[in-house]
Amino acid sequence: MTLQQLEYIVALDKTRHFVRAAEMCSVTQPTLSTMVQKLEDELGCPVFNRAVQPIEPTEAGKLIIQQAQIVLFNIRQLKENVVSQKNGLTGSLMLAMIPTVAPYLLPGFISVFRRDYPDIALQVTELRTETIIQKLHDAEIDMAILATPLDDPKILEVPLYYEKFIAYISPNEPIYNKEELTLAEMPTENLWILEEGHCLRNQVLNFCDHKVQTSTIEAGSIDTLVKIVDINEGYTVIPELHINFLSEEQKKNLRNIVRPEATREISMIIRQDYVREGLMNAVANSVKQLIPTHMLDERLKKFAIKL
Known part of the structure; x- marks a missing residue:
């Protein structure tokens, strides 16, 4: 089993099409098909049902893809952390906000974050809470800003304001x-x-x-x-x-x-296995510039976020 194979099945799940998945991964379609088949052989079960169009994951495949996303998420964190240690904050950030926060925070956040952290590729999505939680569990996003508490043991909440x-x-x-x-x-x-x-x-x-x-x-x-x-x-x-x-x-x-x-309490949330402390502080520092001081969490005013 290789990281490439995990990338292939995640891309195939997103596109539900072998040719488009191959294009996403910058490989030929036969290469992707062969590598996915080898992974299925190694695991001893099919990841995808090819008898339907578009193809779809099997029940076992859904769990395998979910775990693959988490593995790739942690590998990406590891690589970006190493680069950040050498060169400062770099890499990417996939952030989500709920619709009742985004109108007030998102326009200014994009401007401030890009100005202060130009080496971070920022991608922001506006999603409802239920969808955010699922995407965080599946390691499809890095963090989110929403109303808390959530009472989810798999998620760490950091109050912002x-x-x-x-x-x-x-x-x-x-x-x-x-x-x-x-x-x-x-x-x-x-x-x-x-x-x-x-x-x-x-x-x-x-x-x-x-x-x-x-x-x-x-x-x-x-x-x-x-x-x-x-x-x-x-x-x-x-x-x-x-x-x-x-x-x-x-x-x-x-x-x-x-x-x-x-x-209401508005917090930044992450997975329990999230390790990019510097990126969390970058988000928090950007929020602090946009929210009136009297609304900010008292701990956020005084301390940096520590994992």
Whole structure:
């Protein structure tokens, strides 16, 4: 078994096509086919079902490919760590962010990170939490920034900052006349929320009444929620960093949530076997330049990340 063979089956799983996989690996199709067959012979089981089109992994093949991805992930870390020890931070970073963080962090992050770490090839993807966790388990990404805690023993969480939730209320709602809202005062109807699959939806429902009767339409973005409230009345809950996206007129519709204050923890997450400490600090240092100081985790303000 060779690393090349592992690369071939991972490429074949991604493309589900021998010719395209061979092109991805810069080898001929017969070479790739032969090497995959030799790996299957060595393992004593087929990795791919060739009787269907496009080809697909067998049940055993899915586990083999998953392990191959992890092996290649660790090999890439090893190589990049050695180079970084000699030449400073180099290599690549595959980073994911959830959709309710990306609009506020990602544009500035790309600019700051590329400026400060020009030798790191940055690739960022916007994904929902469930997908991020799976890709991290499968070693398809290096790290991610999302809301925590996750309570996943295979994942290490490093808190970056804490963000308040703010109520955004139509002037026609009775609670609009309050200067601030307690959780008990938040109505159980006319609440507009994100659609299924967004972690922010779950966070909102967790600090609201669990029996909340929400409006029938659920939006796909915070910006859409705000526009729905502007036109259709009701209210929604938005993260603190979205305030900068509002007009001065819209900011009049904001009310703080108190007793208790509703917040979310935003963290960088990695696999337990991740070893590139320098790259983690590069991400954290970039975030620190973009997030207001009062929101940053106190440990992040004072200390470098140590694995």
